[in-house]
Amino acid sequence: MTATDTLALLPLLLLAGTAVAVMLGIAVKRSHELTAGLTLTGLAASFLSVCAVAPLAPRQVTSLLLIDRYALFYLGLIIASAAAVAVLSYQYFAKHDGQREELYLLLVLATLGCGVLVTSVHFASFLLGLEVLSVSLYGMVAYFTGRGQALEAGIKYLILASASAAFLLFGLALIYAGTGTMALSSLRDLSLGSSSLALLLPGIALSITGIGFKLGVVPFHLWTPDVYQGAPAPVSAFVATTSKTAVVALLLRYLAAETQQSPAVFLLFSIIAVASMFAGNLLALRQNNVKRILAYSSIAHFGYILVAFLAATAMAAGAVAFYLVAYTVTILTAFGVITVLSTSEADADDLEDYRGLFWQRPVLASVFTAALLSLAGIPATMGFVGKFYVLASGADASAWPLIIVLALTSVIGLFYYLRVVVALFSAVPERPSSLQGLGWSSAFVLGGLAVLLI
Amino acid sequence: MVLIWLMVVLLVAGILAWLTARWSAQLPRWISLVAIGLDLVLTAHIWAGRASGATNQWLDEVDWNWVPSFGIHFHLAIDGLSLLMLMLTFFLGIMAVLASWTEIREKIGFFHFNLMWVLAGIVGVFLAVDLFLFYFAWELMLVPMYFLIVIWGHERRVYAAVKFFLFTQCSGLLMLIAILALYFIHHQTTGAYTFEYSQLLGTQLSPGTELWIMLGFFVAFAVKLPVVPLHTWLPDAHTEAPTAGSVILAGLLLKTGGYGLLRFVIPLFPQAAHQFTPIALVLAAVGIVYGAVMAFSQTDLKRLVAYTSVSHLGFVLLGIFSWNPLALQGAVLTMICHGLSTGALFILVGGLQERMHTRDLGKMGGLWAVAPRLSGAALFFSMASLGLPGMGDFVGEFLVLLGSYKISVPITVVASLGILASTFYALRMMQRAFFGPSTNSWRLPDLTPREGLMMTVMILGLLWLGLYPQPVLNTFAPAMDNLQREVQMPAAALRTQP
Numbered sequence: 001m002t003a004t005d006t007l008a009l010l011p012l013l014l015l016a017g018t019a020v021a022v023m024l025g026i027a028v029k030r031s032h033e034l035t036a037g038l039t040l041t042g043l044a045a046s047f048l049s050v051c052a053v054a055p056l057a058p059r060q061v062t063s064l065l066l067i068d069r070y071a072l073f074y075l076g077l078i079i080a081s082a083a084a085v086a087v088l089s090y091q092y093f094a095k096h097d098g099q100r101e102e103l104y105l106l107l108v109l110a111t112l113g114c115g116v117l118v119t120s121v122h123f124a125s126f127l128l129g130l131e132v133l134s135v136s137l138y139g140m141v142a143y144f145t146g147r148g149q150a151l152e153a154g155i156k157y158l159i160l161a162s163a164s165a166a167f168l169l170f171g172l173a174l175i176y177a178g179t180g181t182m183a184l185s186s187l188r189d190l191s192l193g194s195s196s197l198a199l200l201l202p203g204i205a206l207s208i209t210g211i212g213f214k215l216g217v218v219p220f221h222l223w224t225p226d227v228y229q230g231a232p233a234p235v236s237a238f239v240a241t242t243s244k245t246a247v248v249a250l251l252l253r254y255l256a257a258e259t260q261q262s263p264a265v266f267l268l269f270s271i272i273a274v275a276s277m278f279a280g281n282l283l284a285l286r287q288n289n290v291k292r293i294l295a296y297s298s299i300a301h302f303g304y305i306l307v308a309f310l311a312a313t314a315m316a317a318g319a320v321a322f323y324l325v326a327y328t329v330t331i332l333t334a335f336g337v338i339t340v341l342s343t344s345e346a347d348a349d350d351l352e353d354y355r356g357l358f359w360q361r362p363v364l365a366s367v368f369t370a371a372l373l374s375l376a377g378i379p380a381t382m383g384f385v386g387k388f389y390v391l392a393s394g395a396d397a398s399a400w401p402l403i404i405v406l407a408l409t410s411v412i413g414l415f416y417y418l419r420v421v422v423a424l425f426s427a428v429p430e431r432p433s434s435l436q437g438l439g440w441s442s443a444f445v446l447g448g449l450a451v452l453l454i
Numbered sequence: 455m456v457l458i459w460l461m462v463v464l465l466v467a468g469i470l471a472w473l474t475a476r477w478s479a480q481l482p483r484w485i486s487l488v489a490i491g492l493d494l495v496l497t498a499h500i501w502a503g504r505a506s507g508a509t510n511q512w513l514d515e516v517d518w519n520w521v522p523s524f525g526i527h528f529h530l531a532i533d534g535l536s537l538l539m540l541m542l543t544f545f546l547g548i549m550a551v552l553a554s555w556t557e558i559r560e561k562i563g564f565f566h567f568n569l570m571w572v573l574a575g576i577v578g579v580f581l582a583v584d585l586f587l588f589y590f591a592w593e594l595m596l597v598p599m600y601f602l603i604v605i606w607g608h609e610r611r612v613y614a615a616v617k618f619f620l621f622t623q624c625s626g627l628l629m630l631i632a633i634l635a636l637y638f639i640h641h642q643t644t645g646a647y648t649f650e651y652s653q654l655l656g657t658q659l660s661p662g663t664e665l666w667i668m669l670g671f672f673v674a675f676a677v678k679l680p681v682v683p684l685h686t687w688l689p690d691a692h693t694e695a696p697t698a699g700s701v702i703l704a705g706l707l708l709k710t711g712g713y714g715l716l717r718f719v720i721p722l723f724p725q726a727a728h729q730f731t732p733i734a735l736v737l738a739a740v741g742i743v744y745g746a747v748m749a750f751s752q753t754d755l756k757r758l759v760a761y762t763s764v765s766h767l768g769f770v771l772l773g774i775f776s777w778n779p780l781a782l783q784g785a786v787l788t789m790i791c792h793g794l795s796t797g798a799l800f801i802l803v804g805g806l807q808e809r810m811h812t813r814d815l816g817k818m819g820g821l822w823a824v825a826p827r828l829s830g831a832a833l834f835f836s837m838a839s840l841g842l843p844g845m846g847d848f849v850g851e852f853l854v855l856l857g858s859y860k861i862s863v864p865i866t867v868v869a870s871l872g873i874l875a876s877t878f879y880a881l882r883m884m885q886r887a888f889f890g891p892s893t894n895s896w897r898l899p900d901l902t903p904r905e906g907l908m909m910t911v912m913i914l915g916l917l918w919l920g921l922y923p924q925p926v927l928n929t930f931a932p933a934m935d936n937l938q939r940e941v942q943m944p945a946a947a948l949r950t951q952p
Contacts, residue, residue: 359561379593388630392524395634407627414623418600418616425605426612 001062008059008067010049011075012119015112018042022108026101035101036090039108043083050076063183064125065116074118074249077325081241082111084332088339089234095344103143103235110136110238114246123172123182126250130168130214133243134161140238141231153230160213160223168210174203187254204258204265208272211255214247217306218275221299225283228295233347236291237335240298241328248305252320256312269310273402276303277409284416291349293416294334297375300413301327307406308390311397319389326374326386333371337364354423365424376417377410456496457516457530457581460540461574463489468570475563482566486551489570493577494544501537501929511652511936512583513537520587525647530581534933538786538926539580539713542793545915546705547573550698552908553801557697557808558606565606568598569698576702579710583651585633588718589626592674592710596622599699599707606696614687614694621687625677632670636722639663655721661729668723668730675719678711679767682741689748692760693813697804700756704763704800705793712770712789716782720774720937727775734775735858735865741768742872749879755806755813758883759799762839765872766792766847772869773854779938781857784850786930791846791919795838798912802832805905806887809898815883820892825900829888831909838916840880841873846919 006013018039025038050072058068086107093100113133120126138161142154172182178199179186187204212220228236259266280300287293305327308319341348341357341364348354358365374383387410394403467489471482500513515531532540550569558565575595582588596619603615633649640657641647648654659667677684688708692700720727727734745765752758766788773785805828806821807813822829838845841852851873859866901909919926 373597378597379590384593391630392634392637395631395638398638400631400635403631404628407631408624411620411624411627414620415616418619422604422612422616425601 004056005059005061008053008056008061009065010053011046011072011079012065012112012115014042014046014049015079015108015115018046019105019108019112022101022105026105030099030101032090032093032100035104036086039086039104040083042108043079043086043111047076047079047083050079060121064122065119066121067119070249070253071119073321074245075115077328078111078114078118078242078245081245081328081332082107082114082238084336085234085238085242088237088332088336089232092232092234092339092342095342097344103140106136106139106143107238110140111242114242117246118249120250121184123176123184126184127165127169127172129246130165130210133246134165137161137235137239137243140235141227143232143235147230149226149230150232151230153227156223157227164210164213164220167206167213171203171206171208171210174199174206178203184250184254187258201264204255205268208255208268211247211251212272215244215251215302216295216299217272217302218279218299219272221276221279224299225287225292225295228298229289229291229349233291233335233339233342233349236294237332237339240294240331240335244298244302245324245328248302248309248320248324252309252317256309256316259310260312266310269306270402273303273306273310274405276300276306277405281409281412281416285412287416288351289349290338290351290354290420291347293420294331297413297416298331300409301375304387304390304406304410307399307402308393310402311393311399313393313396315389315393315396319386319393322389323386326382330371330374330381330383333367334375337368337371340364351420351423354420355426356424358425359427369421369424372417372420376414455516456500457514457532460493460496460581461530461577463492464570464574464577468567468574471566471570472563475561475566479562482563483551483555486566486570487548490544490547490551490573494541494548497537497540497544500532501541511932515583520584524586524649526586526649527584528587529584529650530578530587531583532581533936534929534931535713535716535786536580538790538929539709540577542709542790543573543576543580543706546701546793546797549797549801549908549912550701552904553701553804554696554698555904557804561605565602568601569702571595572598572602572702573706576706576710580713584649585636585651585654585718586649588651589630589633592629593623593626595707595710596626599703602699602702603691603695607694607699608696609694610690611694614690618687618691621677621684622674625674625684628670629674632667635663635667635670639667651718657722659723659726661725664723664726665729668719668726671714671719671722672730675711675714676737678714679708679771680711680741680764681737681771682744682764682768683737685741685745685764688764689757689760692763692800693754693757697801697807700760700800700804701797704760705797708763708767709789709793712767712774712785715771715774716785716937728777731775731777731861734771735862738768738772738775739865739868739872741765741771742869743875746872746875746879750875750882753815755815755818755883755887756800756803757813758815758879759796759803762799762876762879763792763796765876766796766839766851768872769851769854769869772858772865776854776858776861778857778860779934781854782934782937783927783930784853784855784857786850786934787846787919787923787926788850788854790926791838791850791916794912794916794919795835795845795847798831798835798909799839801905801908802828802835805901810896815886817894818887818896819890819894820888821896821898822888823892824896825898827901827906828898831901831913832888833884834913835916836880836884838920840876844917844920846916846923849920849923 022035022038025035054072057072060066089103110133113129116125116129120129138154138158141157142150144150176182216224259269276299280296280303284293284296305320305323308316338348374381377383377387391403467485471485474481512531512533518528520526520528572595575591578591582591600615600619603611636654637649640654643658680688692703695703742765745761749758749761769788770785773781838847841848855866855870
């Protein structure tokens with residue numbers, strides 16, 4: 001490790017340093033403001049260092065990590081979304097009493113895990129990153145130990161994530177046995193026609209199980225609605241955006257080539273994509289819980305991303321990257337609105353909570369409407385450009401069945417987004433108004449996100 | 455540049471109307487009225503000055519690079535066809551604002567915001583000659599329309615609005631896929647990435663591909679037009695929308711379907727469209743008769759008027775797929791006249807509902823004695839709708855039938871039966887609502903001066919189109935010559951082939 005190597009690792013080192021600093025800060029003085037401020041400062045420093053180390057890229061640091069432009073792009077996206085989650089958490093937890101500072105510690109650790117994931121080039125760093133992310137998430141999901149739903153979500157996530165990690169580990173072991181190398185790039189250039197096919201194919205299938213679980217695509221999606229519903233709103237936002245972004249980045253880098261080499265793998269991913277698009281959109285239709293709706297919609301959205309991933313054209317990498325940015329911005333906005341409307345007793349996740357919001361809080365409701373229309377892919381929003389990009393890359397690769405399924409299922413999806421929009425714009429119900437003021441910090445973040453959205 | 459202003463004026467006026475609503479309820483109405491009036495004047499100005507640019511295909515155009523990496527341009531252009539559609543848009547826009555002058559009492563600012571933006575979207579559709587921009591405008595006009603129905607609509611507004619949105623969005627996405635397919639095939643054959651209409655015109659397609667891509671476009675326009683199996687959103691949306699919404703839906707949104715067929719389907723895919731002709735003709739004839747029969751059996755006055763649209767727009771489809779100049783002229787004329795006559799009927803029904811709080815034909819009756827001027831206007835427009843000579847609808851439908859006679863006699867006979875059926879529903883409507891015994895002894899105010907003015911203008915317009923349609927036909931003539939060349943080519947090719 002030379003000094004330059006260390007410098008290249010600066011974003012990750014800063015994240016780790018922030019975690020330590022936050023922990024020590026909590027030990028010295030328990031203060032919500034101080035902890036949140038420290039977290040944000042650390043994240044901001046790390047984000048700036050991403051820009052700073054860009055000239056060094058690409059650079060392989062030990063055999064575990066690779067810092068290149070691709071990794072740095074996703075690192076930047078991850079850190080930025082984590083920072084937005086931190087601000088939302090500040091607003092959210094300001095309403096709560098009790099010990100709220102540890103959440104920031106977990107948040108920074110989870111972000112670090114994501115960062116390691118996107119830079120990893122080795123099975124060891126891959127698993128390490130994944131576990132750092134998962135273990136922090138257990139704590140974050142079940143942060144409100146007093147709420148039954150949160151505990152249920154936490155336990156569910158814990159058990160399923162551990163099981164899927166075991167699958168992944170076994171799969172990677174089989175691949176190692178077949179190829180004799182632990183470098184992730186072995187996935188990229190292994191030729192499936194070779195003699196060790198009997199080991200490789202099951203290995204890849206098992207790894208896909210582990211990765212599919214993290215993405216929450218069908219048939220590994222069962223945890224998503226419960227976790228989204230049970231976890232505090234900012235944490236749901238984190239699970240939906242940051243953690244999934246990291247896994248998609250990894251998937252795109254190492255398995256995209258695989259889908260073109262092997263018809264079996266291509267078919268497998270096609271089935272996952274089609275099933276996700278249908279299941280996500282159909283299951284969301286009858287939900288009355290906004291967080292569950294967003295959970296099912298995220299299943300569908302990762303189905304859409306898989307379509308671009310399967311196209312694997314020159315355009316596809318750009319399409320996936322753009323779609324992820326658009327999706328992240330949109331979901332953060334949506335959960336931001338939920339966060340603002342949540343009270344200390346419960347999150348604002350029932351559709352009834354949103355009835356007539358437009359006539360009481362026009363700006364907030366407009367922002368939420370923009371987010372929903374963006375998820376639905378209506379023009380003049382970021383989501384539309386993302387969807388256009390994905391459709392274009394699909395058309396470029398002549399994957400007609402996939403993009404027609406995409407178009408049809410996104411119309412199904414439109415129905416439940418419109419249900420929420422209808423609720424926002426319907427007449428104001430007779431009930432005691434318990435609307436909260438909009439904190440300046442959330443206002444700032446939501447405003448920024450909304451501008452990005454359009 | 456003036457084309458950009460047409461849209462910008464509406465968009466800015468929409469925002470202003472929304473913002474100023476907190477100070478005065480009248481301000482948004484006047485802002486909207488002035489903005490649309492300004493656009494009408496600008497368009498009339500283009501119309502008056504069109505002789506000078508006769509050599510060019512477009513009377514005026516604006517072309518900016520928008521997203522160069524994809525070859526997307528912000529390209530607006532106007533020819534005779536879009537000019538006529540724009541005149542209709544702004545004329546009916548003014549009528550829509552006037553019609554909601556007293557009907558809309560709540561959330562006035564947001565209402566006018568949506569009204570202005572849906573008009574801006576429609577203007578975009580009529581002007582865009584970049585397919586991406588076209589799709590963008592096509593989708594953009596849906597969202598405000600959706601809000602117009604869902605917030606200010608009648609009893610079943612949510613159902614109607616969602617149905618409307620899903621139908622159009624689904625067909626729109628199929629069109630987007632077709633656009634992308636065309637885009638990539640064009641790139642494969644020429645190496646250039648472009649969404650430009652004039653460049654995509656000559657794209658070489660294999661017959662099978664051409665048919666599929668054509669169908670993608672056709673479905674989107676068929677939902678809007680509407681063609682019969684895809685029409686079910688229309689009666690609901692028209693019935694539940696507020697008056698201004700119904701006027702814009704019937705008068706303008708349906709026309710975007712006909713315009714799309716004329717502008718895109720026929721020139722881009724002449725061969726495939728030609729192959730598709732028999733099916734399109736049958737669909738058109740079915741639509742004409744089905745719409746008329748359904749209209750006859752309605753008890754909801756607004757729903758009745760909605761079904762007449764299905765019937766009238768069947769003539770448009772018939773005219774477009776008859777492949778000769780007479781029928782095409784007829785189709786365009788029918789689109790314009792239908793906008794006027796049906797728009798006026800919706801305004802009258804809206805006026806009645808505002809007074810009586812019902813649209814049920816069974817509860818009406820004997821209204822002539824109570825409100826003679828209103829009833830007289832209704833009589834005029836239902837006569838126009840049933841195709842009485844001397845009014846615009848007659849000219850349009852007559853030309854369509856003349857044209858379609860050359861291509862298929864049986865279809866023409868069936869379509870003529872539709873005209874016969876329209877007599878029944880129009881007379882039944884008059885009979886049930888305005889004549890006969892007054893069952894409920896209604897006491898209704900007659901037309902206000904505002905309504906009277908609107909009706910007079912629309913009556914004069916229809917009479918002008920019916921008695922002297924030549925200026926309109928002349929305006930459309932150069933655009934039609936272009937179209938005609940596209941149409942003749944495959945027709946000649948088909949004749950030599952067998």
